[in-house]
Amino acid sequence: MTSSNSATALAHPNIAFIKYWGNRDESLHIPSSSSISMNLADIFTQTQVILDLDLVCDELTLNGAPASQSSQQRVQNFLDQFRKLSGKKEYCRIFSTNNFPTSAGIASSASGFAALTLAAAKVYQLDINPLELSRIARLGSGSASRSIPGGFVQWVAGYDHQSSFAESFAPPDHWNLVDCIAVIGDDEKKVSSLEGHRLANSSPLQSARLESANSRIETCHTAILKKDFATLSDVVELDTNLMVAIMITSRPALFYWQPASLAVVFQVLLWRQNGLPVFYTLDAGASVHVICPQPYSREISSTLRTIPGVIQVIHSGVGGPAHIIEENI
Amino acid sequence: MTSSNSATALAHPNIAFIKYWGNRDESLHIPSSSSISMNLADIFTQTQVILDLDLVCDELTLNGAPASQSSQQRVQNFLDQFRKLSGKKEYCRIFSTNNFPTSAGIASSASGFAALTLAAAKVYQLDINPLELSRIARLGSGSASRSIPGGFVQWVAGYDHQSSFAESFAPPDHWNLVDCIAVIGDDEKKVSSLEGHRLANSSPLQSARLESANSRIETCHTAILKKDFATLSDVVELDTNLMVAIMITSRPALFYWQPASLAVVFQVLLWRQNGLPVFYTLDAGASVHVICPQPYSREISSTLRTIPGVIQVIHSGVGGPAHIIEENI
Numbered sequence: 001m002t003s004s005n006s007a008t009a010l011a012h013p014n015i016a017f018i019k020y021w022g023n024r025d026e027s028l029h030i031p032s033s034s035s036i037s038m039n040l041a042d043i044f045t046q047t048q049v050i051l052d053l054d055l056v057c058d059e060l061t062l063n064g065a066p067a068s069q070s071s072q073q074r075v076q077n078f079l080d081q082f083r084k085l086s087g088k089k090e091y092c093r094i095f096s097t098n099n100f101p102t103s104a105g106i107a108s109s110a111s112g113f114a115a116l117t118l119a120a121a122k123v124y125q126l127d128i129n130p131l132e133l134s135r136i137a138r139l140g141s142g143s144a145s146r147s148i149p150g151g152f153v154q155w156v157a158g159y160d161h162q163s164s165f166a167e168s169f170a171p172p173d174h175w176n177l178v179d180c181i182a183v184i185g186d187d188e189k190k191v192s193s194l195e196g197h198r199l200a201n202s203s204p205l206q207s208a209r210l211e212s213a214n215s216r217i218e219t220c221h222t223a224i225l226k227k228d229f230a231t232l233s234d235v236v237e238l239d240t241n242l243m244v245a246i247m248i249t250s251r252p253a254l255f256y257w258q259p260a261s262l263a264v265v266f267q268v269l270l271w272r273q274n275g276l277p278v279f280y281t282l283d284a285g286a287s288v289h290v291i292c293p294q295p296y297s298r299e300i301s302s303t304l305r306t307i308p309g310v311i312q313v314i315h316s317g318v319g320g321p322a323h324i325i326e327e328n329i
Numbered sequence: 330m331t332s333s334n335s336a337t338a339l340a341h342p343n344i345a346f347i348k349y350w351g352n353r354d355e356s357l358h359i360p361s362s363s364s365i366s367m368n369l370a371d372i373f374t375q376t377q378v379i380l381d382l383d384l385v386c387d388e389l390t391l392n393g394a395p396a397s398q399s400s401q402q403r404v405q406n407f408l409d410q411f412r413k414l415s416g417k418k419e420y421c422r423i424f425s426t427n428n429f430p431t432s433a434g435i436a437s438s439a440s441g442f443a444a445l446t447l448a449a450a451k452v453y454q455l456d457i458n459p460l461e462l463s464r465i466a467r468l469g470s471g472s473a474s475r476s477i478p479g480g481f482v483q484w485v486a487g488y489d490h491q492s493s494f495a496e497s498f499a500p501p502d503h504w505n506l507v508d509c510i511a512v513i514g515d516d517e518k519k520v521s522s523l524e525g526h527r528l529a530n531s532s533p534l535q536s537a538r539l540e541s542a543n544s545r546i547e548t549c550h551t552a553i554l555k556k557d558f559a560t561l562s563d564v565v566e567l568d569t570n571l572m573v574a575i576m577i578t579s580r581p582a583l584f585y586w587q588p589a590s591l592a593v594v595f596q597v598l599l600w601r602q603n604g605l606p607v608f609y610t611l612d613a614g615a616s617v618h619v620i621c622p623q624p625y626s627r628e629i630s631s632t633l634r635t636i637p638g639v640i641q642v643i644h645s646g647v648g649g650p651a652h653i654i655e656e657n658i
Contacts, residue, residue, distance in 0.1 A: 205574055208537035241582055245534055245574030253570055255595070259588035266584070 260309025589638025
């Protein structure tokens, strides 16, 4: 090895409260509307990047195994920007691991690209501020921009590379919410969220959804700052259902919900009827994120585990920003 | 008994291919958009109306038992029009029975009010043409207007009482489609479709749905006339999903789908992937209507019966118009 430059970064996945679904600019991942999310403390991706003069291309190892050709290529294209910015030509070995099961239906692209962005910036010795890190992470995967800052985060849609970035508006300890992720299996090969974003504009409802998106952003933002759980429940479930509405009216229609997902949703609605502070949200997958204040999370999780079709329940509080955990430059 | 005037009428429920969801005028049931449906031959409501001078109000017996106070009142208000039109003041005994289980999730208000309209017009000795019968039935229950004519029916939305009526555009023997109704139970007390129509405008997506409604009417109309099953599948499933999109984004959100409904929908999508001509649609209930050409219906029904949550499968071909089956005037 002719270079021992290496850095390891850790980043958390995030769960969106106001959704990103559809792009204004597909290649730059400029979204059609702003989004709000919460980082998930207890789950993370850890990524080591090692600069290596002997390599002729980047080499990506995911959870201990060589990544697919398409993932290798996506990462190499992504790292090209760091080489361009730094003027260095070296390729990298990248070792990336998730502490959550890949089959759990938790998108690892957000935490993955956020961790990779931090580690790569370090080994290529680029001094980049957090907003710019968020912009760069966005180019790897849109929602990765939201995994750069910590706590409760807003990704301002913007209209070009410079104006589209994510920022924290409340730290992790602002509100002790817990995400109880009801992990639900998915037999069929699903449409990737990348392809889903592309299909969003084929729904006759997408423009109506976007027209009202800013008001939901404001409502959600204020509800989080005020810790107004009832208003947050209301706006997050509406925004989730609006995304599902777009999915099922795209051409072709996208069904990420499984029968068990609906069973979990009904359980949440029943709980709330009975006065429990809890709401649901979903991403482009079958798993249901069940959000509640921390004191309720144990009771909720143990009931979720009894619902047929729920494989496991993963718990997580509010996570901090992506950060470097080891470096050797 | 001082009058023996009596008439019995029979009418079929209908399944909408292009949906009625939301009113432009709630009291007159002027819908926000036109709809298309198919009558269901094998299920029906049979209603006997007996004029009786001794009565001081109308008396409704539903499936052998006295109807609820609210149903009695709804029917009495409905029959008031016939008294007004005819100048007769007598009230009626009404015996109405369905040959399908009430719990089957098949709306009986369409066939019920269509049969009642015909029988009442007969006993009050009103000579009313079919279009006007459809207008009057509409006042009882919007979709009852579609159960007056036979076969494949279009309900022109219109803008007032005169312009809003249903007409057949192809007779029952035009196309041998079969509706295999996967009956799915429904534990919770659901929001009535009457209330659902009222909530439609609270969805931020309803106006976008309505904007594109006429083009779906045209596509569906042409597909039926041309017996183009692939196009019909496509437009009916899209229109169904658009209605579901409105339901789940109403305030409050309405969930008529049950987990088992989704399981049936996935089975239908799988069948079609495998080349079987079949599509799904739903109304304001959990049951799924699975439509196919007659030769496929036996195979499809027997598989539907094996899906957990499906209580029974009811078969029906294309039905004729509402008609008088007995009279004694």
